[in-house]
Amino acid sequence: MGNTSTAAAVPATGRAAASTALLTDQYELTMLDAALRSGAAHRRSLFEVFARRLPDGRRYGVVAGTGRFLEELTRFRFDEAEIDWLRSERIVSEKTLHWLADYRFSGSVSGYAEGEVFFPGSPILLVEGSFAECVILETLALSVLNHDSAVAAAASRMTAAAADRPCIEMGSRRTHEESAVAAARAAVIAGFSSTSNMEAGRRYGLKTGGTAAHSFTLLHDSEEEAFRAQIETFGSGTTLLVDTYDVPRAVDLAIEVAGTDLAGVRLDSGDLLVQARDVRAQLDGLGATNTRITVTSDLDEFAIAGLAAGPVDAYGVGTSLVTGSGAPTAGLVYKLVARHDDNGSWRSVAKASMNKASVGGRKYPVRVLDGDGVAVEEIIGIGSLPALDASYRELLVPLVTDGVIDDSAVGAQGVTAARERHAASRAELPATALKLQRGEPALVSTFQES
């Protein structure tokens, strides 16, 4: 564990200094109100975050957002402004408002390390404390994890398809402006090399990139004037966008203006495979053999795979990435799985409803590995660690201990650690996990009662 900070500390990262406490569904506050009145609010409780299933045809999920959740937990405070608004709306009683004004999460959180892969039933986050202090974190935890995990899962498929070629995140414009920052962070965790988003660069220390759009060419009286302006400003180490008018003419012009040292050209329309081949041949013919070709324009993991045989040096990915490539939310839920009874003993609890049943009890998940270190199964012990002969990895790591947050999971260092964790966990999966076609989850997760 790295340095720690209490949940009361001001976070080092993030421009949003204000309270996150109202990023909450009303029913959490009304449940709190009623449970404080009945006295049950003080029962020690254990909530679990898990997905009942993966998005249709996906072979693994990716845990992302954990660090962000911890950052937002430090700002989960009912300050005067929040209390005044709740009072004016008469949502809860005065007694409950007093309780909220003093709220500091003093419980404990453990979970799959950010970047870890997961499967149906994997208990990726456990939140333990009084019912009162845990129940009001439901929406915030799910919002962060559902969004970020959806983006990371799509990003992981894209970086797997791109193999050694870098993927550049450029989807900010296709999603909410704050989702964009979180999406860039999640993409980098899942292997993207950089982002176009400035705020993500600032907030999480991510590598950023970007040069010019078509409007820059159209602003000038000719493509040549635009190219000259860009080269005069940035030198030949820049990337010129060559598809505003006529690609072959623009490529000639680019090398004429920038010389054969030109770092790169970008293609953003048309048949990218055909164009990449033509442009590569043209560049080589002009002696610009080191000039790189970046392609952008509605790429997803399938388009990236389809360009594998083409002379493409980098992929810029936007819409599909930030919208989870068909699965914009991860389907994670936050469920009470155990609580104290009147005697202070733990009782497993579970909902019995049709099509939404859950498994009660405290979980101890492990990933079982074969002799070659390949993951072969996920076993989720209920009540205790499963008894196993095989080699395995325990999957839960401590994130918050009695209200004290593990700093190594937040900020820029959290992103770096999560990126490493993801690369290692994905590499450990059987090869079939990386197939893009629809299939079953790559590992079966099995519950094992102790």
Place this chain on the structure above:
Amino acid sequence: MGNTSTAAAVPATGRAAASTALLTDQYELTMLDAALRSGAAHRRSLFEVFARRLPDGRRYGVVAGTGRFLEELTRFRFDEAEIDWLRSERIVSEKTLHWLADYRFSGSVSGYAEGEVFFPGSPILLVEGSFAECVILETLALSVLNHDSAVAAAASRMTAAAADRPCIEMGSRRTHEESAVAAARAAVIAGFSSTSNMEAGRRYGLKTGGTAAHSFTLLHDSEEEAFRAQIETFGSGTTLLVDTYDVPRAVDLAIEVAGTDLAGVRLDSGDLLVQARDVRAQLDGLGATNTRITVTSDLDEFAIAGLAAGPVDAYGVGTSLVTGSGAPTAGLVYKLVARHDDNGSWRSVAKASMNKASVGGRKYPVRVLDGDGVAVEEIIGIGSLPALDASYRELLVPLVTDGVIDDSAVGAQGVTAARERHAASRAELPATALKLQRGEPALVSTFQES
């Protein structure tokens, strides 16, 4: 036009007080840098936001986010923290940093009123000013409009399918925590009656609602204890969740505990149509004829339509709403369509690239109405208002005039106005527009050169 505030004023709404200036793609800043160097940055320019197409099979789009964009524009400032970070990353020159430090948008913005419906090619936002001051707003404008319009378009289909029955927004947990607030706002613009999201209630004055989750029942030693706790706290004017264990038993218990005055019960699993009928019969049999039935659980516009014949009083919608019901982004782009030449005369400009061509020139869109006031066509004049005999509505309204923002478009009053605009514009469409099945856009938009 209502009251106005300059773009320099602090907004009345929104908890995020910090700068929005880095919610931007790097290439906007590098284009600015190169254009300041070439001198072209000062050319007066006109950028346009439009969608080349609607999401597959959709019959109309809904403009949403305009008010939020204006709110964020007032906070688009490069303060010391932003300048210091850009300097440390060496993204632009010192000269450009000085220009950014003084940045205040002094141009003009017009657009379709928030809540208006749109079609392929509709110029929903026009941003005019120097190239420099307009180009750096691209990402922020698109992020806000693409997200909010996607949610509003889905929401509009849902409220159309629900007819007179209220739809309640409860999707916060399935999307990024800040997207959740914007999604609630967009949903209400498109006819939703309320939201579960507290922050959306506070920030935009939206009606909020919510009572209890399954965890509240599981926390207590029996369903009866849980129901009693809720009724003691909130009285019989609350909604009890009746599907944690066994629905018929829970309905009996609910009326036993709350009496026949119980305001409502909620069903969140199983076959909702069958259950709603059974529960209605049971409630009526118990004399609770005014107790309302709210259904939730993965509803979308098709499920809502499928429940039309059932005794359902309200729909709670989550995942499908906040993810745009299959279309999580609106596909809006921000393109330079005209700029001054060296003589200060306007020149239309357009990109010629394959599959991404755009139409240059300043647009004057109108909606043509027949004798019954039904919309029959959208005509987009290029260069001037189209010459028409028919009755029509001009679609552009002023939003920012020489840097001064129209306050009637922002905050809570902006949401109210947009909600009214949406209801009126949707009512004006031909009846086929409201079909849920995949189809063509309800109106053809035609460009007309003057």
